[in-house]
Amino acid sequence: MSAAVAVEAAGSTDVGRVRAGNEDAMLVDVELGLYAVFDGMGGAKAGEIAAQTARDAFHFYARRHRDELPEIDLLENALLHACAAVYDAARADRNLHGMGTTAVVCFIPDLQRPRKAVIAHVGDSRAYLLRNGRLSQLTRDHTIVAELVARGMISAEDAERHPYKNVLSRNLGARFETAVDVVTADLGPGDRILLCSDGLYGYASIEAIQYLLGSGDAPELVAGDLIELALRGGGGDNVTVVVIDAGQDAETGTQVVRTSGAATLWERRAEFIAVARQQGLGRSPLCRGLPTDEAIELVAGSFCEALYHDLEKSTGVNVWTFAQNLGAGWLDHGGDWQVLRGVLDILQAASVAVVDSIRADDRRLGALLDIAVARALIVVELAVGNLLADRLRSVEAELVDLQAVAAAAEPVTEAGRSLLLEDPTVPFLRATRGVSMAGASVEIAAAVDESVTIARAAAPANALLVQRTIAALEAIAVHGEDPAAVVAEARELYGVRTLDDVGLQPLFAAVERVRLLVTTAVHQTRHSDAIKAGALRLISTCHHRLVATITGIILDAVAPASQRLKEAQRATSALRQELERLERQRTESDRFAAEPATELTPALSPDEDDARPHGEGDAG
Amino acid sequence: MSELVDRVAVLRDEVLDAAGGGSSDSCAELFEAVLSALTLGSESVAGIEATVQDAVSRRLAWGASEVQLLADNAWVFERLIAAVERAFRDHDEEMVVIEAATHVSVMVSRAIAMSGVARAAHDRAARVREEMAQRQLRDAVDKQAQQLAGRSSSRGA
Numbered sequence: 144m145s146a147a148v149a150v151e152a153a154g155s156t157d158v159g160r161v162r163a164g165n166e167d168a169m170l171v172d173v174e175l176g177l178y179a180v181f182d183g184m185g186g187a188k189a190g191e192i193a194a195q196t197a198r199d200a201f202h203f204y205a206r207r208h209r210d211e212l213p214e215i216d217l218l219e220n221a222l223l224h225a226c227a228a229v230y231d232a233a234r235a236d237r238n239l240h241g242m243g244t245t246a247v248v249c250f251i252p253d254l255q256r257p258r259k260a261v262i263a264h265v266g267d268s269r270a271y272l273l274r275n276g277r278l279s280q281l282t283r284d285h286t287i288v289a290e291l292v293a294r295g296m297i298s299a300e301d302a303e304r305h306p307y308k309n310v311l312s313r314n315l316g317a318r319f320e321t322a323v324d325v326v327t328a329d330l331g332p333g334d335r336i337l338l339c340s341d342g343l344y345g346y347a348s349i350e351a352i353q354y355l356l357g358s359g360d361a362p363e364l365v366a367g368d369l370i371e372l373a374l375r376g377g378g379g380d381n382v383t384v385v386v387i388d389a390g391q392d393a394e395t396g397t398q399v400v401r402t403s404g405a406a407t408l409w410e411r412r413a414e415f416i417a418v419a420r421q422q423g424l425g426r427s428p429l430c431r432g433l434p435t436d437e438a439i440e441l442v443a444g445s446f447c448e449a450l451y452h453d454l455e456k457s458t459g460v461n462v463w464t465f466a467q468n469l470g471a472g473w474l475d476h477g478g479d480w481q482v483l484r485g486v487l488d489i490l491q492a493a494s495v496a497v498v499d500s501i502r503a504d505d506r507r508l509g510a511l512l513d514i515a516v517a518r519a520l521i522v523v524e525l526a527v528g529n530l531l532a533d534r535l536r537s538v539e540a541e542l543v544d545l546q547a548v549a550a551a552a553e554p555v556t557e558a559g560r561s562l563l564l565e566d567p568t569v570p571f572l573r574a575t576r577g578v579s580m581a582g583a584s585v586e587i588a589a590a591v592d593e594s595v596t597i598a599r600a601a602a603p604a605n606a607l608l609v610q611r612t613i614a615a616l617e618a619i620a621v622h623g624e625d626p627a628a629v630v631a632e633a634r635e636l637y638g639v640r641t642l643d644d645v646g647l648q649p650l651f652a653a654v655e656r657v658r659l660l661v662t663t664a665v666h667q668t669r670h671s672d673a674i675k676a677g678a679l680r681l682i683s684t685c686h687h688r689l690v691a692t693i694t695g696i697i698l699d700a701v702a703p704a705s706q707r708l709k710e711a712q713r714a715t716s717a718l719r720q721e722l723e724r725l726e727r728q729r730t731e732s733d734r735f736a737a738e739p740a741t742e743l744t745p746a747l748s749p750d751e752d753d754a755r756p757h758g759e760g761d762a763g
Numbered sequence: 764m765s766e767l768v769d770r771v772a773v774l775r776d777e778v779l780d781a782a783g784g785g786s787s788d789s790c791a792e793l794f795e796a797v798l799s800a801l802t803l804g805s806e807s808v809a810g811i812e813a814t815v816q817d818a819v820s821r822r823l824a825w826g827a828s829e830v831q832l833l834a835d836n837a838w839v840f841e842r843l844i845a846a847v848e849r850a851f852r853d854h855d856e857e858m859v860v861i862e863a864a865t866h867v868s869v870m871v872s873r874a875i876a877m878s879g880v881a882r883a884a885h886d887r888a889a890r891v892r893e894e895m896a897q898r899q900l901r902d903a904v905d906k907q908a909q910q911l912a913g914r915s916s917s918r919g920a
Binding site (some may be wrong): 229287296310315531542622642643662665673675687701718725 | 775778799803804808810811813814816817820821823824825826829830833835837840841844848854855857858861862864865866868869872873875876877878879880881882883884885886887888889890891892893894895896897900901902903904907911914915
């Protein structure tokens with residue numbers, strides 16, 4: 144059967160650079176024409192199990208019913224079967240509770256003459272179709288943010304930057320069944336389908352994905368390149384791709400570009416350098432320090448060489464390396480971004496001019512090179528973008544450090560405490576809502592005291608944060624009728640911490656440990672159940688308020704970030720409007736200068752001109 | 764345990780103040796998280812954490828603020844503790860519910876805090892991007908202004 148199969152496919156998966164385990168799973172069954180990507184979620188190993196369970200259940204069902212059911216029903220039922228399997232597995236094991244997975248699956252019914260692909264999905268794993276070099280998304284993400292965009296509540300641009308853009312509105316496994324979306328795509332020669340998890344498109348631009356898919360390389364090579372692309376983009380998530388070729392094109396333009404295209408471009412190297420010189424490359428501050436000819440040869444000549452090698456091998460690695468070296472070398476020496484941008488623009492203009500000149504001689508080759516060079520130029524932009532992103536990250540880290548230093552230097556004063564209470568983040572910090580042993584019975588107060596003593600003894604002496612948390616809890620239990628006391632204890636416990644995982648996780652871990660210690664201690668006291676319940680109620684309420692107050696302090700600390708962002712956005716908007724106004728003014732000025740009538744009729748003032756009847760001037 | 768879960772579930776309207784119109788989606792999700800914690804028991808911390816994280820993320824994604832969620836968390840906790848004290852006669856059972864409610868409340872607070880921190884990091888990075896854009900815009904504005912000034916002076920000449 145496989146000998147007659149016209150469809151080629153390959154998949155690849157990688158854990159990424161941040162996650163400890165791979166919670167993605169994939170399926171490439173070339174004999175049945177079934178392909179799938181699953182992206183699992185859930186604590187511990189649950190995500191991994193969810194994705195694998197769904198994949199196995201889907202494959203089992205689809206293999207069994209492939210020849211019995213219509214294609215759409217087959218995929219829909221197979222995914223519902225997978226959903227039920229994940230749900231049942233989660234119910235059977237408490238540690239797997241809450242697990243789920245996304246799914247995007249593709250079925251090509253006729254493998255000898257692939258004319259149609261049926262695609263089904265749940266969640267935010269995606270399917271793309273590459274046709275004639277253009278990539279289009281076949282699936283719509285099942286995320287809450289996508290839903291907000293569909294309802295017109297936020298713009299697509301805001302959605303891209305939304306901090307919760309990955310929260311799903313549907314998945315396999317959260318419930319016994321779910322809604323499955325199914326689409327059908329007609330296929331033609333040269334078409335290529337990509338299935339991927341969000342680890343790809345979250346860390347690589349669509350342009351770069353399109354570029355690699357359109358390279359003409361075999362699916363296994365492209366799958367590897369796509370994984371590499373996501374890792375270069377940060378690799379912040381597990382990444383999985385499946386590339387499906389729906390059949391060979393009559394003749395690949397890529398082969399033409401690799402042979403005669405690359406050679407023709409290389410033959411015009413001198414022309415390329417001449418155009419770059421004409422565009423003012425020699426005058427760029429980036430070329431200072433070397434004789435002009437040598438500098439132009441170094442920059443333009445090297446770029447042309449990198450372009451040639453990339454066209455020849457159908458890759459982007461040479462121009463990527465060129466752009467990174469050029470950008471990093473310039474910016475590391477304090478060079479201005481505008482200058483680098485100017486040089487890149489000159490190189491782009493030279494590339495376009497040379498391709499135009501080739502097109503004049505050979506129209507087809509020119510058209511093919513046009514696309515190939517445009518792709519290479521996109522790679523240059525990506526490389527420089529990557530460089531800037533690295534710099535942004537380092538600026539971000541510096542800002543966080545500066546903020547931590549500023550927070551450390553800020554003394555906690557009484558005035559500060561009262562300010563915090565004037566507009567409390569947490570409602571129970573209002574003066575009317577105190578809690579303490581003052582209103583509790585003597586027996587409950589004694590039970591609380593005893594519980595705290597037992598908990599303190601049970602906690603390791605060297606676990607300082609745990610001991611301090613117990614002390615804070617005790618203080619709130621004694622003085623909790625004064626909300627300021629809760630704030631003071633929370634503030635003291637919070638101390639000086641960096642606002643990140645490293646700073647906050649130990650604090651929350653200590654708080655959780657104290658909860659367990661104190662709860663156990665209450666059960667160990669020798670009081671009646673009613674007194675124990677009263678003591679637990681009081682301690683739990685104090686505990687809840689302590690943790691919520693710490694959270695309120697954290698939210699207060701991070702609040703200025705949003706405010707400052709809004710101010711910066713307003714300033715950018717004002718600048719943009721100013722620029723638009725000036726551009727309009729300049730356009731008016733250009734038009735005024737170009738109108739001969741103003742020179743020919745100097746006697747007419749603008750007012751008189753306006754006073755003429757409409758059409759009179761035109762008729763004249 | 765399922766009987767206890769049912770008895771707590773009966774308190775839903777009282778805790779969420781459904782009759783008074785005070786219920787909200789986020790309060791309901793937090794109440795569900797407590798029920799889920801009671802169902803799962805204390806052995807499955809990962810399962811409860813996944814449920815809580817999901818509830819918090821969903822509410823934030825729908826546009827609720829962290830402060831609002833924190834207030835909802837306090838609302839559900841305090842009303843649930845009061846409702847259980849009033850309705851339960853078996854103190855052992857009452858203590859099981861108090862433990863589950865406190866556990867969920869701490870997890871929710873932590874999830875809110877971490878979300879706030881993540882959002883702030885996101886906002887700071889966005890601000891740096893805005894500032895870079897402003898720099899470019901300022902350059903462009905200066906350039907345009909200079910060109911306009913040059914033209915008007917050449918016309919004047």
